Amino acid sequence: MSKVAVAPVGDDIAVAVEEVFAPFGGIGSVLGRKKEVFIKVNAVDYKSHSYTYPAVVTVVARLFRQAGARNVYVMENCTQAAFTRLVFRITGLDKAAKEAGAIPLYLDEGKQAEIELPTLGYKVHVSRWVKERLIDARDENLYVSLPKLKTHSMGTVTLGVKNQFGLIMQADRIRDHNYNLHRKFADIYAVIRPDFTVIEGVFAMNHGHDHPEGLVDRCAERLDVLIGGDDTVAVDAVGSDIMGIRPEEVEHLRLAAERGLGTIDLEEIEVIGDREPFRREFTSEILDVYPEDVRIIEGKERCCPEGCSLNTRMVLQYLYVDFQGKGGFTIVMGKGLDEEELEKLEGKAFVVGDCAYEEAYPILSRTLGKKALRVARGCNNLRDVLGGLTPLMGVNPLKMVPLPPLESLGLLLNARIHRTTALVTPLIPR
Secondary structure (H helix, E strand, C coil), X not given: CEEEEEEECCCCHHHHHHHHHHHHCCHHHHHCCCCEEEEEECCCCCCCCCCCCHHHHHHHHHHHHHCCCCEEEEEECCCCECCHHHHHHHHCHHHHHHHCCCEEEECCCCCEEEEECCCCCCEEEEEXXXXXXXXXXXXXXXXXXXXXXXXXXXXXXXXXXXXXXXXXXXXXXXXXXXXXXXXXXXXXHHHCCCCEEEEEEEEXXXXXXXXXXXHHHHHEEEEXXXXXXXXXXXXXXXXXXXXXXXXXXXXHHHHHHHCCCCCCCXXXXXXXXXXXXXXXXXXXXXXXXXXXXXXXXXXXXXXXXXXXXXXXXXXXXXXHHHHCCCCCEEEEECECCCHHHHHCCCCCEEEECHHHHHHHHHHHHHHCCHHHEEEECCCCCHHHHHHHHHHHHCCCHHHXXXXXXXXHHHHHHHHHHCCCCCXXXXXXXX
């Protein structure tokens, strides 16, 4: 049977971390003779509680250093529209790593290599660090996944298996960020699997993964729990169960289990520790808070919740709640659009996704004119969705970053010098 440890987090985080590793022989046993440790955090964004708690990162990195690791790296490649160096600075993850004697590793910077997704059948790019250290030299290095306990509007949950999605470059995340998304998660996990996973649940996130700050009180709940083990799929199954989500209803977990990459059968998992105090009934559905004067037209044949639909709604909600973004325009997305409805549209419109672009753009460019249109191609082109909505809603992208503009620009320049491939939102609307 797979083992999964559940530990309460008290005043001393180190005690909880050691309790998670204890059923597997302790941190020294997990490290073994390996000298380099790579810790993959979840730092998708810098909104409150959306990222791995920095204090837990410091403790985990420090304990591996004390166990004899020569080098410990804390790594991530954040979501589109931002760059990892910026996210680490705002969240304090860079400071958390350095306090433990670890090295921040920005996976959007530097040289890349290709890996092939086994069932989707195409190649994606990862940092050369990932290819050389975590795939080619797999037996020489320890890979630890340290995700957040969160639901996910498009992936149901975002735990250990999905944490691997952050290893691929932002541009490669756009393709198949649709009805194939769970299959893509399982494919990446099949290629790159952690040796050990610890889900950090100091705060757990309800209603999706990337809430506006103005709604954080309705989304974040303090649980003070860690969940860990060497079977990431089983760890995710227990994490999902704690959030009130049946593991078999999480498609990427089901796919991983069907491929023999772990178990989601709770009857086949030995849970060490008491999970009952932490059980909740969470949902992956985002809150229904949007500007009333934005009209959304979706295709009747398809409008993938894993891509265009929820990606766009999340950004719309974020700009509306946190930056008082205005409405007064129409969003068009999906496949199977009503041509007569499109012909009658007036004012400004935002065309999202390739399906809508092919069907709606020729009509709307003729009836409204190209100057009245903004476009975001691809299934989940977050950079261009944000780049399209900010001017429509009257939001200045520079004011969205909680740092002085000169500091933000300095970090961006440094990232550019180090050859970042991050898809950063344009400061001046295109």
